[in-house]
Amino acid sequence: MSDDMLALSGPSASVPGPGPRLAGARPGSGVGAGSSGGPAASHAHGAVVAAVARLAASGRDRLVAADPGTPQGRARLLLRPLPWMGMAYLSAGVVVGVAGLALPLLAVLATVGLVVSWVGVPMWSLTVRALHVATCGELARLRLATGLDLPAPHAPVGVDRRARVESALADPATWRRLGFWVLRAPIAYVDLMLLGAVVGVPFLLAWASLLSLFDHNDVVMVGGPAGASVWVPAPWPVRLLLLTVSLAALRVVPPLVVRPLLALDVLVARALLAAGEEARLAVRVDELATSRERAVDAAEKERARIERDLHDGAQQRLVALTMLLGRAQARLGPTADPAVAGLLTEAREETTAAIAELRDLTRGLHPPVLTDRGLDAALSAVAARSPVPVTVDVDVDPRPAPAIEAVLYFAVCEGLTNIAKHSQARRASVVVERVPGLGGGCDVVRAIVADDGCGGANQAAGSGLAGLADRLAGVDGRLALSSPPGGPTLVTVEVPCASS
Amino acid sequence: MRVVVAEDSVLLREGLVRLLAEQGFDVVAAVGDGEDLLRVVGVHDVDAAVVDVRMPPTFTDEGLRAALVMRRRWPGVGILVLSQYVEERYATELIADNPRGVGYLLKERVADVAEFCAALRRVAGGGTALDADVVAQLLVRSRHVDPLASLTPRERDVLRSMAQGRSNAGIAADLVVGEGAVEKHIGAIFAKLGLSAEGGEHRRVHAVLTYLGEGRA
Numbered sequence: 001m002s003d004d005m006l007a008l009s010g011p012s013a014s015v016p017g018p019g020p021r022l023a024g025a026r027p028g029s030g031v032g033a034g035s036s037g038g039p040a041a042s043h044a045h046g047a048v049v050a051a052v053a054r055l056a057a058s059g060r061d062r063l064v065a066a067d068p069g070t071p072q073g074r075a076r077l078l079l080r081p082l083p084w085m086g087m088a089y090l091s092a093g094v095v096v097g098v099a100g101l102a103l104p105l106l107a108v109l110a111t112v113g114l115v116v117s118w119v120g121v122p123m124w125s126l127t128v129r130a131l132h133v134a135t136c137g138e139l140a141r142l143r144l145a146t147g148l149d150l151p152a153p154h155a156p157v158g159v160d161r162r163a164r165v166e167s168a169l170a171d172p173a174t175w176r177r178l179g180f181w182v183l184r185a186p187i188a189y190v191d192l193m194l195l196g197a198v199v200g201v202p203f204l205l206a207w208a209s210l211l212s213l214f215d216h217n218d219v220v221m222v223g224g225p226a227g228a229s230v231w232v233p234a235p236w237p238v239r240l241l242l243l244t245v246s247l248a249a250l251r252v253v254p255p256l257v258v259r260p261l262l263a264l265d266v267l268v269a270r271a272l273l274a275a276g277e278e279a280r281l282a283v284r285v286d287e288l289a290t291s292r293e294r295a296v297d298a299a300e301k302e303r304a305r306i307e308r309d310l311h312d313g314a315q316q317r318l319v320a321l322t323m324l325l326g327r328a329q330a331r332l333g334p335t336a337d338p339a340v341a342g343l344l345t346e347a348r349e350e351t352t353a354a355i356a357e358l359r360d361l362t363r364g365l366h367p368p369v370l371t372d373r374g375l376d377a378a379l380s381a382v383a384a385r386s387p388v389p390v391t392v393d394v395d396v397d398p399r400p401a402p403a404i405e406a407v408l409y410f411a412v413c414e415g416l417t418n419i420a421k422h423s424q425a426r427r428a429s430v431v432v433e434r435v436p437g438l439g440g441g442c443d444v445v446r447a448i449v450a451d452d453g454c455g456g457a458n459q460a461a462g463s464g465l466a467g468l469a470d471r472l473a474g475v476d477g478r479l480a481l482s483s484p485p486g487g488p489t490l491v492t493v494e495v496p497c498a499s500s
Numbered sequence: 501m502r503v504v505v506a507e508d509s510v511l512l513r514e515g516l517v518r519l520l521a522e523q524g525f526d527v528v529a530a531v532g533d534g535e536d537l538l539r540v541v542g543v544h545d546v547d548a549a550v551v552d553v554r555m556p557p558t559f560t561d562e563g564l565r566a567a568l569v570m571r572r573r574w575p576g577v578g579i580l581v582l583s584q585y586v587e588e589r590y591a592t593e594l595i596a597d598n599p600r601g602v603g604y605l606l607k608e609r610v611a612d613v614a615e616f617c618a619a620l621r622r623v624a625g626g627g628t629a630l631d632a633d634v635v636a637q638l639l640v641r642s643r644h645v646d647p648l649a650s651l652t653p654r655e656r657d658v659l660r661s662m663a664q665g666r667s668n669a670g671i672a673a674d675l676v677v678g679e680g681a682v683e684k685h686i687g688a689i690f691a692k693l694g695l696s697a698e699g700g701e702h703r704r705v706h707a708v709l710t711y712l713g714e715g716r717a
Contacts, residue, residue, distance in 0.1 A: 315584055316509050319607045323515040326611030327522060348611055355608050359585060369587040372560045377589035384588060384637035
């Protein structure tokens, strides 16, 4: 089965016949199955869907269809329906090509106009516009015939007519397209001649043999006195054979010829007409950058939401619990059972510990003070909790985007954690600054965590630094580590940010 | 003593009201956001307010901003701010240049009922009550790291307690020493830091907090 089937639901139909299928719905399953009217109606519905799909698909001659090299492929060739769409496309090509010659002609006139006077600019504008429309139209026509979706060029860009003309003239794609339209007519002419020969000759023979069955002359006039005269061999079994053979040829040969002709057209269109690979890649890069930014933002929002839920939920309840325990303790007079007092004290201590743990957890997820007050406040708080004395110097006015602040915050936290755990340092420092971009590029926010410890840190897999590098990659950030054995250690993190 | 409670969580609001009532405070009103708080304080005559930082509508720092408004409009009303996180930045903003009648505690400190009520009374009387966590952050954050390093460990303990707003008697009880020893330590601290030790206890707390807050960008 061809693997460009679109199975909606349920197993795809094993409908005999080559070529692509659209909705391959087996009767009874797929769209609409069981929706209304019971099994008989859905059976009929499925059959109708399948029939429509087959009809739609039969006109197309997909270039990705079966390979004639295999026996299956050859059999399919015999069974393949005539490529009407392909033939229609090739036949119409001449008309389109001749009309399309107007475009290069217009371009020449416009160039002359430019040289002569200002009138060349509106002429070129018209040419560019017409070129765009014609190109999109031709690509659509090609898509109708072959099903291939080549990328269409984008509309002419520019703030005003002059800018549009300038950008179009500077773009080599414009000239390639004009070249296509110069070639369109000759290629279409050759296509049509070949197609005519391939279809016309067997047709003529078949017609002649048919007529000769009713006529005992050796020479048959096809199409009246002005038409062609075809010599047909005398014995009528031979004439019958000729009829059969030419009918068969009519059936089998056109697809064989249409396909290479279409392939040639596609080749030329790909090379000259469609938007280039670079443009396609540029569009894709834009899409990817946007979607990545959205993904990173969504992750950050999700973390903030979890922090809020924890704050308003579990943390709140634990505080209420500890209040209740405190009130209970307060009511115990001096004559109370000391065991009870002891249990209450323990209960309160456990609750306080739980609250502290939850607080650390949420700080690790998303510290509220970071959103509320920025990197300076948040990093000061982290530094205050560090067992190693840390000085903090933050200067990032204006505030970077929240996702970038979050990444920098966690980078510094990771650095300080490593210092506390491994470095045996006596002092550490954190500096966060904004480095202006060169020549209109965007600013870079740089965070440097330094310590005077024993060094030897590395980005081995599984260490916090490796995870940090991954998270940095999400915002186009970079990590540089300098940690010779014996120290000192310097962790530098840089994140580009669009100036807000 | 007449107090107002501002806390958006019903669970905690009820808990606070009951706790305070049990300890002999007169809870005049219990509200759920900053605007209501300001309205109530304007109408009633209260001695102190217990205020949560995170309240509607934005759930960021409404309580803090309401507290700052209250300090300007009604400087005689003590404000004790509660939060599930204490951050040095909020403390600095709350204190501004006057730590009089201001407190900032972790919510769970409320469970130590005696301490909490003592802190509330202190704040109502014009004193200070800063959470130990916040003081630790302030100590670290201050630019005057080196002079602080010249203090002995004992003196640092006294300094920390002073910054929390404790009175001399309170410090003496905390560190299990006599009040005379506390006075001596305070004198030494102020000498080493180059501060004037005169004036009452409130003045000295003010001096310490100002000192710790100095040198910030």
